[in-house]
Amino acid sequence: MAGKIKEIEIYNVSEKTSEKSSPWSSTMIIVKVTTSDGIVGYGEAPTTLMTLPVKESAEEVKRVFLNKDVNEIYKNTMEFYKHSFYLSRSMEATSALSAVEMACWDIVGKSCKEPVYNLLGGKMRDSVRAYSNGWYSDCVTADDFVDKAKEIRKKGFDAVKFDPFGNNYDTINKKGLESAENIVSGLRESFGDSMDLLIEFHGRFSMEAAKKATQILEPYDCFFFEEPLHPELEMRLPELRSTVNTPIALGERVLNARDFMRNIVEGKVDIIQPDVTNSRGILESFKIATIADAWGIPVAYHNAFGPVQTAATLNLDTTINNFIIQESFEESWPEWKKKLLKSGYKLENGHFKLSGKPGLGIEMDEKSLKEHMVNGMEPFDPESPPWVVSGTYVGEGTDGKQ
Numbered sequence: 084m085a086g087k088i089k090e091i092e093i094y095n096v097s098e099k100t101s102e103k104s105s106p107w108s109s110t111m112i113i114v115k116v117t118t119s120d121g122i123v124g125y126g127e128a129p130t131t132l133m134t135l136p137v138k139e140s141a142e143e144v145k146r147v148f149l150n151k152d153v154n155e156i157y158k159n160t161m162e163f164y165k166h167s168f169y170l171s172r173s174m175e176a177t178s179a180l181s182a183v184e185m186a187c188w189d190i191v192g193k194s195c196k197e198p199v200y201n202l203l204g205g206k207m208r209d210s211v212r213a214y215s216n217g218w219y220s221d222c223v224t225a226d227d228f229v230d231k232a233k234e235i236r237k238k239g240f241d242a243v244k245f246d247p248f249g250n251n252y253d254t255i256n257k258k259g260l261e262s263a264e265n266i267v268s269g270l271r272e273s274f275g276d277s278m279d280l281l282i283e284f285h286g287r288f289s290m291e292a293a294k295k296a297t298q299i300l301e302p303y304d305c306f307f308f309e310e311p312l313h314p315e316l317e318m319r320l321p322e323l324r325s326t327v328n329t330p331i332a333l334g335e336r337v338l339n340a341r342d343f344m345r346n347i348v349e350g351k352v353d354i355i356q357p358d359v360t361n362s363r364g365i366l367e368s369f370k371i372a373t374i375a376d377a378w379g380i381p382v383a384y385h386n387a388f389g390p391v392q393t394a395a396t397l398n399l400d401t402t403i404n405n406f407i408i409q410e411s412f413e414e415s416w417p418e419w420k421k422k423l424l425k426s427g428y429k430l431e432n433g434h435f436k437l438s439g440k441p442g443l444g445i446e447m448d449e450k451s452l453k454e455h456m457v458n459g460m461e462p463f464d465p466e467s468p469p470w471v472v473s474g475t476y477v478g479e480g481t482d483g484k485q
């Protein structure tokens with residue numbers, strides 16, 4: 084049995100090469116937790132123009148978690164909940180907490196020599212079907228998207244997610260609608276039914292625009308429409324849902340089980356996308372899946388950051404009942420990100436497989452981690468928000484330079 088939490092180290096890592104697929108995670112926060120009996124666990128927190136605030140928040144989590152029994156994961160989490168007055172509404176606090184929480188699971192798994200999924204009920208599946216994201220950097224026209232999607236297909240994926248809305252923001256003009264439709268219809272024509280198309284709206288539209296954009300894409304039998312509305316307009320989701328048959332997905336900005344519960348029972352969502360790095364970690368993400376299952380709703384965990392997040396998420400995918408599909412940016416990561424882990428999981432033919440080793444199942448390359456330590460924020464690009472794939476926030480959209 085692992086003992087008390089003796090040390091929590093917080094690493095801000097990055098490399099100054101251009102990060103095309105996921106500019107929002109060109110920096111990463113990795114935490115390393117060590118217990119009094121020398122067991123080490125790792126966790127990861129998202130950044131997205133909040134790298135330094137998350138790092139600071141992790142210092143707060145550290146003040147609560149240090150010297151606690153590492154096995155008492157839930158109790159320690161609730162202790163932080165008690166102290167962290169803004170946790171329910173703070174992406175920074177919940178991200179920092181999630182990183183430490185998952186590191187504790189890594190330790191507990193290692194101490195009893197079991198992979199985390201075995202501590203959560205055991206395997207439901209050996210192989211986890213993935214969809215590719217991040218593959219479409221610099222894609223603007225339908226042909227650009229089709230060409231790059233063919234490359235992704237060659238790697239074995241039969242599902243892709245992408246944002247076809249260019250630089251339309253809040254509202255969408257005729258050109259924006261036409262261009263989005265061309266992209267989606269181009270992919271549908273080129274792949275027929277052999278490719279699932281997952282449409283990313285990035286929560287950037289108001290109601291009118293969301294209605295128009297979902298309407299125009301409705302005939303293309305998409306897998307889901309993700310975050311079609313600005314997140315605070317959630318009360319209008321039931322109305323939007325009633326106008327289309329394509330499932331509505333959301334969850335990457337929903338921070339805990341109770342908030343997911345509201346979205347579910349109030350009929351706002353068909354597929355949920357919790358993120359283990361910002362919904363209080365592994366235990367809460369597992370509970371969220373259970374709540375969704377009780378309502379007959381599937382889970383497609385959001386996974387847009389680094390390899391520790393991916394390993395933690397795969398442990399959940401392996402064990403939950405209502406798994407539907409798993410997001411992956413892996414194929415478009417820069418080399419340094421791929422090399423942070425010596426081992427952990429494999430992605431082959433569009434499917435993930437965990438190592439099955441104890442804890443999260445990963446082996447961190449400590450040398451590489453230390454070599455990439457920085458102290459700073461992600462780069463800021465005034466022309467393109469950090470949440471889009473590079474080179475895609477262009478065109479004659481409503482947020483464009485005319």
Ligand SMILES: O=C(O)[C@H](O)[C@@H](O)[C@@H](O)[C@H](O)CO
Nearest residue numbers: 107131216285386387470471
């Ligand atoms: O679904 C996804 O992967 C996300 O929306 C992704 O595209 C990003 O915008 C990112 O997570 C921002 O932090």
Ligand SMILES: [Mg+2]
Nearest residue numbers: 283285309335
């Ligand atoms: Mg998204």
